[in-house]
Amino acid sequence: MTVTPDLPQSRIKSVSDSDPIETAAPQKGAAILKQRFFGKSSVALVLFIPLTLGLFTLLVVVPMIEAASFSFYDWNGYGPMTDFAGLENYGDVLTHRHFSKALRNSFLVIAVSLCVQLPLALWAALALVQNNWGISVIRTLFFLPYMLAEVAAGLMWRFVFDGNYGVVPAVGDMFGVSLPFVLGDKFWVMPAIMLVIVWKYFGFHMMIYIAALQSIPKDVIEAARLDGVSRWKIIWHVQIPMIRSAILITVFFAIIGALQLFDLIIPLSGGGPSHSSHTIVSFLYQFGITRMKLGFGGAVSVILFVVCVAITIGYRHYLTSRKWD
Amino acid sequence: MKRLVIGAGLLALSVVPSVSAETIDWLHIESVPSTVEIMEAAAKEYETANPDVKINVQFLENEAYKAKLTTLLQSDAAPDIFYSWGGGVMGDQAKAGVLRTIGEATGDEIRAAIGGAGINAFTRDDALYGLAQNVSEVVFWGNKELLDKAGVSVEDMKTWDGLLASVKKIKEAGITPIAIGSQDKWPAHFYWSYLVVRLAGQDAFDAARTGEGDGFGGDPFVKAGEMFLDLVALEPFQEGHLAADYGTASGHFGDGKAALHLMGNWDYKNQRKSSESGEGLSDDQLVIVPFPTVAGGAGDDGDTLGGINGWIFHRDAPDSAVKFMEWYLSKDVQARFAESATYIPITRGASDTMDNTFFKEISGHINDAKWHAIFFDQELGADVGGVVNDISVELVDNAISAQEAAELVKEAVQDSQ
Numbered sequence: 001m002t003v004t005p006d007l008p009q010s011r012i013k014s015v016s017d018s019d020p021i022e023t024a025a026p027q028k029g030a031a032i033l034k035q036r037f038f039g040k041s042s043v044a045l046v047l048f049i050p051l052t053l054g055l056f057t058l059l060v061v062v063p064m065i066e067a068a069s070f071s072f073y074d075w076n077g078y079g080p081m082t083d084f085a086g087l088e089n090y091g092d093v094l095t096h097r098h099f100s101k102a103l104r105n106s107f108l109v110i111a112v113s114l115c116v117q118l119p120l121a122l123w124a125a126l127a128l129v130q131n132n133w134g135i136s137v138i139r140t141l142f143f144l145p146y147m148l149a150e151v152a153a154g155l156m157w158r159f160v161f162d163g164n165y166g167v168v169p170a171v172g173d174m175f176g177v178s179l180p181f182v183l184g185d186k187f188w189v190m191p192a193i194m195l196v197i198v199w200k201y202f203g204f205h206m207m208i209y210i211a212a213l214q215s216i217p218k219d220v221i222e223a224a225r226l227d228g229v230s231r232w233k234i235i236w237h238v239q240i241p242m243i244r245s246a247i248l249i250t251v252f253f254a255i256i257g258a259l260q261l262f263d264l265i266i267p268l269s270g271g272g273p274s275h276s277s278h279t280i281v282s283f284l285y286q287f288g289i290t291r292m293k294l295g296f297g298g299a300v301s302v303i304l305f306v307v308c309v310a311i312t313i314g315y316r317h318y319l320t321s322r323k324w325d
Numbered sequence: 326m327k328r329l330v331i332g333a334g335l336l337a338l339s340v341v342p343s344v345s346a347e348t349i350d351w352l353h354i355e356s357v358p359s360t361v362e363i364m365e366a367a368a369k370e371y372e373t374a375n376p377d378v379k380i381n382v383q384f385l386e387n388e389a390y391k392a393k394l395t396t397l398l399q400s401d402a403a404p405d406i407f408y409s410w411g412g413g414v415m416g417d418q419a420k421a422g423v424l425r426t427i428g429e430a431t432g433d434e435i436r437a438a439i440g441g442a443g444i445n446a447f448t449r450d451d452a453l454y455g456l457a458q459n460v461s462e463v464v465f466w467g468n469k470e471l472l473d474k475a476g477v478s479v480e481d482m483k484t485w486d487g488l489l490a491s492v493k494k495i496k497e498a499g500i501t502p503i504a505i506g507s508q509d510k511w512p513a514h515f516y517w518s519y520l521v522v523r524l525a526g527q528d529a530f531d532a533a534r535t536g537e538g539d540g541f542g543g544d545p546f547v548k549a550g551e552m553f554l555d556l557v558a559l560e561p562f563q564e565g566h567l568a569a570d571y572g573t574a575s576g577h578f579g580d581g582k583a584a585l586h587l588m589g590n591w592d593y594k595n596q597r598k599s600s601e602s603g604e605g606l607s608d609d610q611l612v613i614v615p616f617p618t619v620a621g622g623a624g625d626d627g628d629t630l631g632g633i634n635g636w637i638f639h640r641d642a643p644d645s646a647v648k649f650m651e652w653y654l655s656k657d658v659q660a661r662f663a664e665s666a667t668y669i670p671i672t673r674g675a676s677d678t679m680d681n682t683f684f685k686e687i688s689g690h691i692n693d694a695k696w697h698a699i700f701f702d703q704e705l706g707a708d709v710g711g712v713v714n715d716i717s718v719e720l721v722d723n724a725i726s727a728q729e730a731a732e733l734v735k736e737a738v739q740d741s742q
Contacts, residue, residue, distance in 0.1 A: 077396070077399075079420075162568075184568030184569070269568070272718070291707050291708045292417065
């Protein structure tokens, strides 16, 4: 927990209504500490931190610890846990005949998110960074899918892909070809799901990029242009480096989001056909929760948690160990 | 001021009866609107006759219901009365202590009306947990017109070999032989389960579920998978069936796009609801084809697969909930469902007025059956039952061998013991 090192303007003003910087500057050591911990902002801290921490503990930490504790028991969800199973559930998960497929699919989604979704979002952001009426409409259209509930989007695309009445067979008919029932085909089901993922989330990343691109001072780009730098070089050497932090955060969102992918899978394919489109979380739901094997489900969630934490730490380490400028 | 006080007093008095009325939460999974209407009307009727009771009718869709029930039953939002297929799932609930035993709260009259089979289906370790409502059987629903067009009769499909030959003929006539909602898995499990009923019979099934001998790895269970694969090899199902759920398949059959649909008697109404026109196939267009017999199988040819479904009670359910169910399952109320061909009530005499020929035929099959096997995915519990569903859909997809399928069920039984 870090306290913001700069005093907020409102705080400074409260010290004196005269020139705030001059007045605040001479304050040293204990006086600043006193201001920080006993001033108005500390009231906000006392009011909001316990509530936030309490909710976080109740809704995140406690369930996490509980799920982890399930994983050491053979438990069907009813009554108290009595049947201690040690690490058996972990063994069962790792040797489960569909787990490796689910794991592979999750990493496939990460790969597509990073290699297709983010570049597409960046391209769209660069194309739509200007502010005018027409561009705003297009931007909103691209952002709309992100605002749709996952289940609604999943059901919508299920209709699109439907081999009898959907859009896919209609398009096939137009070209006189018979297209497969994509959600019932072991090969096509994952590409179909990934198409929906890209469609659903690229607008979100695009918005982050647009916000970042708009914060680049115009004169920097102007200067480059005056120097005769080509459009492509401006993008590559000026704009992208300047929105680096936005890109880094979207990479992180994309990875963690891909690992947690669940609510699009269930309405689209239910993990099928023959369990070929499960992700780690839909695997957890199917083989842990609906089978009333909560110990097994707990073990999957712990494994997922470890993977997420490892990626987070690894990513942070990678970022801090690199000299960017 | 005085008026105000009197007014407030009167208001308070008028509120008291509704506050003291006991609310019974009744959770069902019925999605056919006409059936829900009858249920809700019955609840209203009971409320009128018993002003101290309020029936709160709640609904959850079938798949969501199965997924949510475990959590729901242990929460404050647990319903008092909820739908059950009996079997291992109910057994797990009973063992966990989330159910109420109702032996002491039920009268002899209702026990006699429901009958021995219904009472047994909801009894575990001599304790009664629920009241049976209806019986159901899985049969091939046939589209007469399409079967005629292909030159196939019901008689031709009496045996498994006959079914395979008929499927070939139907296909040659350019008709999709069978509709199936493989994505939901349970529709696929009817095939493997029914073949087990025919090949293994009740004794071998009971032995296998307790893990005796070779368990589910034994010959009849492997053979069931092999015979199922023989059917799958003919590619008898509609295109894209792996992405179709039960509703889609039912609609496909109702739209006259497939000749057969292996499904419980509830599909009589569902195929109409799910069809494009909402009309589905009329009585004249429908025919029942009992599941084929298998030469040399240990099971009796007349054994049936289906359900005895009913209502069970949460541990905190009040006596009034049991009383309501006793009334609801009485002959008079249940006859309404029989007359509207919603289901076949188990209550004695309730189906006497049933004039639907299909339901009468099915009722006859169940009465004549030596073993009315309960849906395996319910009978074997969520875990083993889930594996049966898995292997069934993998057999439909030709993604697994019969031997592997049987071994997986066997392992699931071992793991659960």
